[in-house]
Amino acid sequence: MKTIKILFIAVIVLVSGNLSAQERLSEIVERGTLRVGLTGAQPPFSMKAKNDELIGYDVDLANLLATSMELTLELVEMPFGELLPSLESGNIDMVISGMTITPARNVKTAFVGPYLISGKSILTKEKALSNATNAADINNNIKVVTLAGSTSEKFSKKHLDNVSLELVSNYDEAIQKIINDESDVMVADYPTCAYAMLRYPNHGMVILDRPLTIEPIGIALPNDALFINMVDNYIESLDAMGVLAVMEEKWFENPYWLLQLK
Structure with missing residues (x-):
């Protein structure tokens, strides 16, 4: 190496x-x-x-x-x-x-x-979506939010062609959209999703057990x-x-x- x-x-x-x-x-x-x-x-x-x-x-x-x-x-x-x-x-x-x-x-x-x-993960309130093992499991006429200009945006556009995609300037805004039921899923790196769970433990949000990708x-x-x-x-x-x-x-x-x- x-x-x-x-x-x-x-x-x-x-x-x-x-x-x-x-x-x-x-x-x-x-x-x-x-x-x-x-x-x-x-x-x-x-x-x-x-x-x-x-x-x-x-x-x-x-x-x-x-x-x-x-x-x-x-x-x-x-x-x-x-x-x-x-x-x-x-x-x-x-x-x-x-x-x-x-x-x-x-x-x-x-x-x-x-x-x-x-790796890529998701933040959501939907229990069914939290069991996703690949992008196809969440590519189903839902509202997705992610960070503009990020690899999460690229991932979403490449793999999620059957969703309504919204781009925001920061992840705190995206997290609030999940909390307020304005979006169904936030696509982000696993640490960012884990942070949301740590900071807002009482809002019924869940994340994947394992990331969808390795990055x-x-x-x-x-x-x-x-x-x-x-x-x-x-x-x-x-x-x-x-x-x-x-x-x-x-x-x-x-x-x-x-x-x-x-």
């Missing part, structure tokens, strides 16, 4: 040029700030606490990376669909926002990871070999030390952080 990563980085060096890679990383170091793009509205990856500070798995990961690089962290909030264009234009240095690594995205940008394995979550980076190499080394170190496992337990299994939310 390590050999494959080294070969991958070598290819990027040949394509982008070693000098430009050095200049790109030098710009970040000279600035002294690591600009990380995220939505701030993808619990438990990122969300606002009572004091309006951002918290979540991805926020913790961004802080760890910035500290390891001896840089000041700057969190840049924006809608999910604007993250990769902002990375491409150079307005941010990386994206850590519960982003699934897909071939379509990897064509345009590099990814480090995965730092987490997720790797990674950090999106510019095609900069030296920068990719550095971030990859830090992620591997955090994983080897067990830090990522501790963070996963904190944000996906332990409900106490919910007390920090508004």
